[in-house]
Amino acid sequence: MTFDILTDGPSVLNSNPSELDKWADEAFHVRVGSFGKKLLCYSPTAYPYEIADHRPRHSDNFVSLSVTGTSCSLGCEHCKGRLLTGMEPTLTPDSLYERCLRVAEAGGEGVLISGGSDSAGHVPLLRFGEIIKRVKTELELAVVVHTGLVDRETAASLAAAGIDAAMLDVIGDAELSEEVYHIPDGPRKMRESLDILEGQGIPTVPHVLVGLDYGSLKGEIEALDMISQGTPSALVIIALSPVRRTPMEGILPPTPEEIGRVMVCARLGMKRVPLLLGCARPLGPHKIETDRHAISAGANGIALISQEGVDHGRSRGLEPVFRDVCCSLAYQAIE
Numbered sequence: 001m002t003f004d005i006l007t008d009g010p011s012v013l014n015s016n017p018s019e020l021d022k023w024a025d026e027a028f029h030v031r032v033g034s035f036g037k038k039l040l041c042y043s044p045t046a047y048p049y050e051i052a053d054h055r056p057r058h059s060d061n062f063v064s065l066s067v068t069g070t071s072c073s074l075g076c077e078h079c080k081g082r083l084l085t086g087m088e089p090t091l092t093p094d095s096l097y098e099r100c101l102r103v104a105e106a107g108g109e110g111v112l113i114s115g116g117s118d119s120a121g122h123v124p125l126l127r128f129g130e131i132i133k134r135v136k137t138e139l140e141l142a143v144v145v146h147t148g149l150v151d152r153e154t155a156a157s158l159a160a161a162g163i164d165a166a167m168l169d170v171i172g173d174a175e176l177s178e179e180v181y182h183i184p185d186g187p188r189k190m191r192e193s194l195d196i197l198e199g200q201g202i203p204t205v206p207h208v209l210v211g212l213d214y215g216s217l218k219g220e221i222e223a224l225d226m227i228s229q230g231t232p233s234a235l236v237i238i239a240l241s242p243v244r245r246t247p248m249e250g251i252l253p254p255t256p257e258e259i260g261r262v263m264v265c266a267r268l269g270m271k272r273v274p275l276l277l278g279c280a281r282p283l284g285p286h287k288i289e290t291d292r293h294a295i296s297a298g299a300n301g302i303a304l305i306s307q308e309g310v311d312h313g314r315s316r317g318l319e320p321v322f323r324d325v326c327c328s329l330a331y332q333a334i335e
Contacts, residue, residue, distance in 0.1 A: 001026060005228060005269035009221040012265050013258075020261065024296045027267040028316070031298030034271055035334060039318040040301025041310065042327040044112065046086065047279060051307040054322040060106040061324040062142075065090045065099060065113050067128055072116025077180045078212065080246045083280075084116055093131040100135045109325050110142030110164070111135070121183045123148040129157030136162045144205075144328045149183070150193045159200035165233065165328040166197045170206045172222025176213055187219075187226060194230050203233035205328040207278060210262050211240035211254030220262045228270050233331040235273050237263050237299075238280040239290065253282045260293025267298035274334050276327040279303035300334065303327040 012023050043049045043056050046064035050056070069089035072081040090096040090113075100111055113132065115123045123146060125132075135141050144165040145158060158166065170190045171177040177186025197204050208223045227235060239259050242248050259281070267275050277294040281287060291302055291309030295316060302309055303326075310320050323333070 001268070003268035005221060005225040005265055009224070009265040009269070012268075013217065013221070013261050020257075020264075023264050023268070024260070024298075027264045027298035028296060030267055030271050031275075031300065035274070035300055037318050038300075038333075039295070039313040039320045040276075040327070040330055040333055041305045041320050041322045042276075042301060042303040042330075043322065043324050044279065044303070044326045045324055046112070047304060049304050051305070051310065053307060053310050053320065056324045058106065058108075060103050060108045062108060062110050062112070062326060063088060063099070063103055065096060065111055066115045067091065067096065067113065067124065068115035070116070073119045074117045074121060074182050076182065077247045078240060079243060081116060082243045082246060084114075087114060093128050096128060097131045097134060100139055100141055104139040104141055108141065110144070112144050112146070112326050114146035117148045121149040121181070121189070122151070122154070126154045126157055129154075129161055132158070132163065133161035142325065142329060144326050147193070147197070149189050150196055152196055155196045155200045155202065158197075159202050163202060164332070165203045165205045167205050167207055167236070167328055168193055168197075170194070170208055170223045170227055171212065171219055172224070172226060173213075173219030176219050180212055187222070191226050191229070194227070194232075198231050203331060204230070205234045205236055205331075206232055207236045207238055208262070208266070209238050209240060209280075210259050214248060215240060215251045215253055217254065217258060217262070221265060224262075224266050224269055232270070232273055234276060234328060235266055235270060236276045236278040236327060237266060237294075238278040239282060241280060241282045253286065256286060256289035256293045259290050260297045263294055263297035263299060274300045274330045276300060276330055277302045278327060301327055301330050
């Protein structure tokens with residue numbers, strides 16, 4: 001079955017429940033045919049997490065670090081820097097190395113390095129390049145990086161450091177990018193950043209945030225199409241979760257079914273790209289239903305999966321495998 005994201009994607013988004021079931025069945029069939037029955041269940045230990053089937057081995061196995069602390073100049077409408085509060089601040093190269101050293105000494109597997117962006121959408125990573133290289137070579141930790149937009153110098157530094165994955169949010173609608181992320185001409189700049197990273201041989205794991213338009217779908221299909229034009233190592237779908245003290249506080253997030261529809265489009269449009277449901281999504285009953293839709297849509301794995309999600313995966317003949325690392329490393333588990 002051929003599937004063009006821009007042409008066929010709207011049919012998936014607008015299909016009735018019976019039609020959606022047929023699309024999802026095809027997506028699940030593609031997933032099993034391309035990747036087998038392993039269901040990758042990720043639990044990066046920056047988050048408290050425990051279900052009946054799994055308890056992370058220790059809190060320092062895979063930590064999240066911010067090179068800017070809680071500071072961010074972009075002030076995106078859905079975040080306003082609030083999402084950085086869940087990361088440990090490592091504001092200098094020395095403090096970054098020291099925290100990574102403690103992870104290694106505790107027997108941990110890796111770190112996520114992130115941070116707030118400058119007003120142009122770039123995370124200030126360049127001065128950390130040599131230290132990241134030492135983390136890779138001396139401490140032998142896995143390193144995944146939320147880059148924001150990148151220039152060639154920063155990408156070359158990250159490539160020289162040997163990072164395991166570069167993560168970047170991709171928005172398919174220029175108006176939405178400017179209104180919410182405050183990045184003019186965002187889609188072009190995001191595709192250009194992916195081209196720069198991929199040109200350096202860095203594994204890219206783009207993220208698509210479903211419901212960025214104040215809970216409504218807008219630009220997700222276009223974002224998937226942009227990503228498909230490159231060579232992503234994996235693709236992560238996340239969903240808007242309204243954050244307190246932001247302009248999006250109190251809005252309704254996208255429904256689990258809407259998230260599932262986007263994931264069906266991603267699976268059918270990129271049949272050989274590992275597809276993940278990321279940790280950023282609403283909690284509670286919403287999370288349980290989203291997990292079920294993601295599995296039915298052909299996801300390879302889920303971060304912080306619910307027990308109900310595990311059970312649903314088994315009911316579909318999948319075999320859960322648990323890893324206490326970031327889901328962006330899924331491509332390594334599949335190769």
